[in-house]
Amino acid sequence: MEEPHIGASFAGRCDACGATGVSIMKVSLGRDFFGRAYDRLSPNADLSPKWYCDRCSVEKNLQRDFRDIKGEFAKLGKGETSALDQADQLQRASLRLKEIAALIAVPALTQALLKADEVSALARSLETRRAAPTT
Numbered sequence: 830m831e832e833p834h835i836g837a838s839f840a841g842r843c844d845a846c847g848a849t850g851v852s853i854m855k856v857s858l859g860r861d862f863f864g865r866a867y868d869r870l871s872p873n874a875d876l877s878p879k880w881y882c883d884r885c886s887v888e889k890n891l892q893r894d895f896r897d898i899k900g901e902f903a904k905l906g907k908g909e910t911s912a913l914d915q916a917d918q919l920q921r922a923s924l925r926l927k928e929i930a931a932l933i934a935v936p937a938l939t940q941a942l943l944k945a946d947e948v949s950a951l952a953r954s955l956e957t958r959r960a961a962p963t964t
């Protein structure tokens with residue numbers, strides 16, 4: 830059995846929705862929402878690459894941003910240093926969450942990776958945080 834070429838598109842199974850017989854691609858995550866390098870999934874360090882069909886690769890990018898924002902917001906809640914300490918980043922993240930919520934509301938997306946209620950819940954939390962006076 831021939832190994833697939835890393836980075837190339839081949840016919841296999843989507844790691845998100847499980848679709849087979851479709852063109853799938855390895856998702857390169859590059860930089861995260863806050864502009865930091867995404868070491869974990871850089872080609873050399875990526876020990877278990879994931880492959881996604883067209884629709885899921887779109888959703889994967891949305892999920893990446895959602896997880897970045899969720900992680901930073903959790904740090905903020907614990908009083909740790911967070912990328913969301915800055916008001917402009919908080920606003921940017923809040924807008925991005927609304928965008929993600931709107932994008933996954935489209936029925937064409939499989940929503941194998943993201944849950945709409947989780948996205949909207951986090952969007953509301955960020956809005957609340959923005960409205961609250963900083964202490």
Ligand SMILES: [Zn+2]
Pocket residue numbers: 843844845846847848881882883884885886939
């Ligand atoms: Zn898929």
